[in-house]
Amino acid sequence: MEKKILLSESEMPRHWYNIIAHMPNQPAPPMDPSTGQPAAPEKLARIFAPQLLEQEMGQGGAYIEIPEEVFDTYRIWRPAPLIRATELEKLLDTPAKIYYKYEGVSPAGSHKPNTAIPQVYYNKLNGIKRIATETGAGQWGTSIAFATQRFGLESIIYMVKVSYEQKPYRKAMMEMWGGKVIPSPSTTTACGRAMLAEDPDSNGSLGGAISEALEDTLSREDTRYCLGSVLNHVALHQTIVGEESIKQMEKAGDYPDIVIGCAGGGSNLAGIAFPYIRENMLSARKTEIIAVEPTACPTLTKGTYTYDFGDVAQLTPQLKMYTLGSKFMPAGIHAGGLRYHGMSPLVSQLYHEGYMKAEAYNQLECFEAAAMFVRTEGILPAPESSHAIKAAIVQALKAKEEGTSKTILFNLSGHGHFDIASYEKYFQGELIAYEHPEAEIAKSLGR
Amino acid sequence: MEKKILLSESEMPRHWYNIIAHMPNQPAPPMDPSTGQPAAPEKLARIFAPQLLEQEMGQGGAYIEIPEEVFDTYRIWRPAPLIRATELEKLLDTPAKIYYKYEGVSPAGSHKPNTAIPQVYYNKLNGIKRIATETGAGQWGTSIAFATQRFGLESIIYMVKVSYEQKPYRKAMMEMWGGKVIPSPSTTTACGRAMLAEDPDSNGSLGGAISEALEDTLSREDTRYCLGSVLNHVALHQTIVGEESIKQMEKAGDYPDIVIGCAGGGSNLAGIAFPYIRENMLSARKTEIIAVEPTACPTLTKGTYTYDFGDVAQLTPQLKMYTLGSKFMPAGIHAGGLRYHGMSPLVSQLYHEGYMKAEAYNQLECFEAAAMFVRTEGILPAPESSHAIKAAIVQALKAKEEGTSKTILFNLSGHGHFDIASYEKYFQGELIAYEHPEAEIAKSLGR
Numbered sequence: 001m002e003k004k005i006l007l008s009e010s011e012m013p014r015h016w017y018n019i020i021a022h023m024p025n026q027p028a029p030p031m032d033p034s035t036g037q038p039a040a041p042e043k044l045a046r047i048f049a050p051q052l053l054e055q056e057m058g059q060g061g062a063y064i065e066i067p068e069e070v071f072d073t074y075r076i077w078r079p080a081p082l083i084r085a086t087e088l089e090k091l092l093d094t095p096a097k098i099y100y101k102y103e104g105v106s107p108a109g110s111h112k113p114n115t116a117i118p119q120v121y122y123n124k125l126n127g128i129k130r131i132a133t134e135t136g137a138g139q140w141g142t143s144i145a146f147a148t149q150r151f152g153l154e155s156i157i158y159m160v161k162v163s164y165e166q167k168p169y170r171k172a173m174m175e176m177w178g179g180k181v182i183p184s185p186s187t188t189t190a191c192g193r194a195m196l197a198e199d200p201d202s203n204g205s206l207g208g209a210i211s212e213a214l215e216d217t218l219s220r221e222d223t224r225y226c227l228g229s230v231l232n233h234v235a236l237h238q239t240i241v242g243e244e245s246i247k248q249m250e251k252a253g254d255y256p257d258i259v260i261g262c263a264g265g266g267s268n269l270a271g272i273a274f275p276y277i278r279e280n281m282l283s284a285r286k287t288e289i290i291a292v293e294p295t296a297c298p299t300l301t302k303g304t305y306t307y308d309f310g311d312v313a314q315l316t317p318q319l320k321m322y323t324l325g326s327k328f329m330p331a332g333i334h335a336g337g338l339r340y341h342g343m344s345p346l347v348s349q350l351y352h353e354g355y356m357k358a359e360a361y362n363q364l365e366c367f368e369a370a371a372m373f374v375r376t377e378g379i380l381p382a383p384e385s386s387h388a389i390k391a392a393i394v395q396a397l398k399a400k401e402e403g404t405s406k407t408i409l410f411n412l413s414g415h416g417h418f419d420i421a422s423y424e425k426y427f428q429g430e431l432i433a434y435e436h437p438e439a440e441i442a443k444s445l446g447r
Numbered sequence: 448m449e450k451k452i453l454l455s456e457s458e459m460p461r462h463w464y465n466i467i468a469h470m471p472n473q474p475a476p477p478m479d480p481s482t483g484q485p486a487a488p489e490k491l492a493r494i495f496a497p498q499l500l501e502q503e504m505g506q507g508g509a510y511i512e513i514p515e516e517v518f519d520t521y522r523i524w525r526p527a528p529l530i531r532a533t534e535l536e537k538l539l540d541t542p543a544k545i546y547y548k549y550e551g552v553s554p555a556g557s558h559k560p561n562t563a564i565p566q567v568y569y570n571k572l573n574g575i576k577r578i579a580t581e582t583g584a585g586q587w588g589t590s591i592a593f594a595t596q597r598f599g600l601e602s603i604i605y606m607v608k609v610s611y612e613q614k615p616y617r618k619a620m621m622e623m624w625g626g627k628v629i630p631s632p633s634t635t636t637a638c639g640r641a642m643l644a645e646d647p648d649s650n651g652s653l654g655g656a657i658s659e660a661l662e663d664t665l666s667r668e669d670t671r672y673c674l675g676s677v678l679n680h681v682a683l684h685q686t687i688v689g690e691e692s693i694k695q696m697e698k699a700g701d702y703p704d705i706v707i708g709c710a711g712g713g714s715n716l717a718g719i720a721f722p723y724i725r726e727n728m729l730s731a732r733k734t735e736i737i738a739v740e741p742t743a744c745p746t747l748t749k750g751t752y753t754y755d756f757g758d759v760a761q762l763t764p765q766l767k768m769y770t771l772g773s774k775f776m777p778a779g780i781h782a783g784g785l786r787y788h789g790m791s792p793l794v795s796q797l798y799h800e801g802y803m804k805a806e807a808y809n810q811l812e813c814f815e816a817a818a819m820f821v822r823t824e825g826i827l828p829a830p831e832s833s834h835a836i837k838a839a840i841v842q843a844l845k846a847k848e849e850g851t852s853k854t855i856l857f858n859l860s861g862h863g864h865f866d867i868a869s870y871e872k873y874f875q876g877e878l879i880a881y882e883h884p885e886a887e888i889a890k891s892l893g894r
Contacts, residue, residue: 002456003522009449075450076534076825087523105552107825109864149822169867175874176821374623375596378523378554417556417864420616427622 003086005099005248007079013243015065016236019274019346020058022281025353027058027232027345028320031307039317047217047225048233049122055233062278064236070118073150077106077113078240082248087376089396096399097254098392100412101245101272102379108142108173110382110414111268112228115237116143119226120151129222130154134184134209137163137336138170139414140228145179156223158184158192158212161204163336169418184209191215191313206340207312207326214315229265230310230319230344238271241411246275249409256287256409258395262387263291263300263358264337266344272411274346277355289356290395291347292387294366296434297330299323299343300351300358302441310342321348325444331434333363334422335383341444361390362433367426369393370416382414383422450533452546452695454526460690462512463683466721466793467505469728472800474505474679474792475767478754486764494664494672495680496569502680509725511683517565520597524553524560525687529695534823536843543846544701545839547859548692548719549826555589555620557829557861558715559675562684563590566673567598576669577601581631581656584610584783585617586861587675592626603670605631605639605659608651610783616865631656638662638760653787654759654773661762676712677757677766677791685718688858693722696856703734705842707857709834710738710747710805711784713791719858721793724802736803737842738794739834741813743881744777746770746790747798747805751892757789768795772891778881780810781869782830788891808837809880814873816840817863829861830869 020027029038044053054060066074085098103111120131131148133155135141141157148155157179164171164183174181182188184204185195189212195202202208217225227234242259249255259276261269269291279285291300299322308323310316321342324330328341343351350356363383370386372393373379381389388410399406416423425431441447467474476485491500501507513521532545550558567578578595580602582588588604595602604626611618611630621628629635631651632642636659642649649655664672674681689706696702706723708716716738726732738747746769755770757763768789771777775788790798797803810830817833819840820826828836835857846853863870872878888894 004456006453006455008453009451107821146825168871172867172871172874173827176818176827176870178822371623374554375625378593380620380623420619423623424615424619427619 001084003084005082005084005252007244007247009075009079011247012074012079013240013247014071015063017239017243017275017278018058018060018062018064018236019278020232021062022278025349027349030317030319033318047214049126049128049224051122051125052119052233055236056231058232067118067121070121073117074240079244080105080241082245084252085377088373091372091376092393092396092400094396094400095403095405096396097405097407098396099249099256099409101241101409102412103241103268104379104412104415107146108139109417110139111238111241111271112139112143113146114240114271115228115234115267116147116226117150118237120144120147120153123224124151124153128153128224130156130220131226132156132213132216132223133226134158134206134213136160136206138167138174139337141179141181142170142173143228144226145174145177148179149177155179156216157181158186158209160184160206160209161202167418184212186212188212189215205312210311211313211315229267230342232346234267235270235274235344235346238267239274241268241271242273242275245272245409254407257406258288258290258408260290260292260388260391260408260410262338262384262413263293263343263347264340264384266347268411268413270344270347273356277350280355290391291351291356291358292391293358293360294333294335294338294387294434295360295362295436296333297324297339298360298436299341301360302436304445305348305352308342319345321345322351324441328441328444331437333434334419334431335363335366335387337384338387359391360436361387362435363431364433366390367431379412380416381412382416383419385413388412448531450531452529452531452699454691454694456522456526458694459521459526460687460694461518462510464686464690464722464725465505465507465509465511465683466725467679468509469725472796474796477764477766480765494661496573496575496671498569498572499566499680502683503678505679514565514568517568520564521687526691527552527688529692531699532824535820538819538823539840539843539847541843541847542850542852543843544852544854545843546696546703546856548688548856549859550688550715551826551859551862554593555586556864557586558685558688558718559586559590560593561687561718562675562681562714563594563673564597565684567591567594567600570671571598571600575600575671577603577667578673579603579660579663579670580673581605581653581660583607583653585614585621586784588626588628589617589620590675591673592621592624595626596624602626603663604628605633605656607631607653607656608649631659633659635659636662652759657758658760658762676714677789679793681714682717682721682791682793685714686721688715688718689720689722692719692856701854703856704853705735705737705855707737707739707835707838707855709785709831709860710740710790710794711787711831713794715858715860717791717794720803724797727802737838738798738803738805739838740805740807741780741782741785741834741881742807742809742883743780744771744786745807745883746788748807749883749888752795752799755789766792768792769798771888775888775891778884780881781866781878782810782813782834784831785834806838807883808834809882810878811880813837814878826859827863828859829863830866832860835859
């Protein structure tokens, strides 16, 4: 048996999967809090390219053709390998078969370019010259910089100031690809100046950076905004991950009993899981889908399913989703990409309707799983992805206990080459677990 | 056409290529300066496993079977992809076809594990419990840590103190794989203590670290020493790179007119080039082989072909090789892996006998080439590997000027994810070129 199950480029799926077309209950629309009505399309059109808005609304059928130029760019690193975790299996001495889809092979080192590329492409088609976005730890900003460089657009990236200062390497990657990186809060925007007036030493926040990127977008006709997770069209683009994996599992003569993804905004989970939910819906398949979140930010497992804002500053439309409250401030865990109060509305609804389960693990358990993984499989995972590894190990050990063979697939959404400072702290015993912050969640949700 | 030419694991070559079997003139033996005679095998046997010594002496025929356990470990990341640099070709607007073999997919991020794995494996076969080695920037130490973890041995890695302090991430990677990392000079060995007595604030040097690792090895019966480049058995293990690439070029329906590798100690160049030199020797092929070195350390292009020590402290046997003199101290360029005064004796002899050419480029040209590469191909190269990229670009532009189509293959020996600080300095204009240091070379060689 081959350890790595590879697809040739000619075998790469030519479509994304639009799960909305198959959902028995249509998603609740985004709401404009000022009117109490669904957000007006013309308002959104000032922010997003029309093709992306159509995708956001679930139009175009179940299979959306990947445009030729996007497909051509995907070929730089896709199809991504599916790898049998043979060495981890041996360590666990489990009858389970563990596979992982490895998205760390992309230029940015994670799944994020899967959506950055089409988002920038559609904007280019519409004559847009400039993309404004925000980034926390830098994964998303790196992906947008790569995509804008590729299609000849400019990018302006508002990077949370504390990350800008602590993560100069990510900033250097963005600049290498021509991205203009501005620490947020900045003096470039009115809301940045207001934040600075209030606190000149502000560390910044993702919410604040979103506000700056949105203001920047609205201030220039040639500019549009891009978001790296949460939204329906982002989840759509990520389904290339799951679609490829289905073909690869077929090559391996196998099919997963369990599919696992970590969930922050929900896009990498959606990417691996939605095609398997389709198979569950349309065929006799009964694959168990597990969303994994940090105990420090347990949106699905401890949050509420309701309309809430996507950002701290409450500038976005309200989305129907699981949320810990838009003012919830998660502890400073090292899986920065999972520190989000809300959850993709599609993932939220599918979870609410019973199409998937959710589990939460603390960061010590996850770093321990990551250490087991790098010592066996040789790949250093991103701290976010380590949550999926932890859940896969739990399932593999359960299979061992029960003496049943299970086929487990998880999404290894990125590598951890830029997170080694976090690993150092873990190995030096400087990290703490951060269990479920019940009181803070209750307070944030006004319970 | 596929951009990435992949091999399945079942297509991976089952042998290394021992070029000594085909060389018309047999290599000159290592000399013991104390006797003026070839170094006694029993002295070397205290340092290296007997299988490795046999390989060092070129025994066993032209094709050495890769042991099953080594092959199994290679499968964690091998076969490595061969990639057509389509996007770089477009930028250069060249009729040349450019391919690169990408060794950055290994656990350590470079070609080094190709030899760390068999070296540790053979030592394990001989009941050795512990490996001592040295590392400069950390690539080699990382590879040895991964290999010893894999086979259940201990490793002790003497890391040049200035790197130990400046590159905590590499150190963390070694420790993650169970490596014991000691800054050199250390108080662990007599020669370390002597260096510290002379200069308590010593930054350390690779020569000093080699001396400490050798002393450590000789002081413990359960310990052997491993070296990451220069030696014949190291070059042998690296030929998996070239052998795979031949199969991949065949799949692409192509064959290289030019094969390029950067050269520090010479092992990654040997790995990609030796199988093509075989084809040149045994068939009508006329592939041009180009070794690329930094102008700051121009061993082949400006050095002398003579017997010299492998280390600054002059503890090793003398090897017949191109050298800048064992006391030559190269400028602090950011391609740390190319800062070596000597050159693989096999590469040296083949160059001397006309089987390959050599070129030198300065670090600004090479960083510029790396920037072009990451902007088109999406992979951030190690500064060492950028020398091969630069030479490939030169050849592609020459083909354009001449209006001829050439097929160019180079070895992209590693990624630059741990070298971003160097890239930052480059983009901020803080690096200098370091041209050929003629006067220093003359002085070092006693001319």
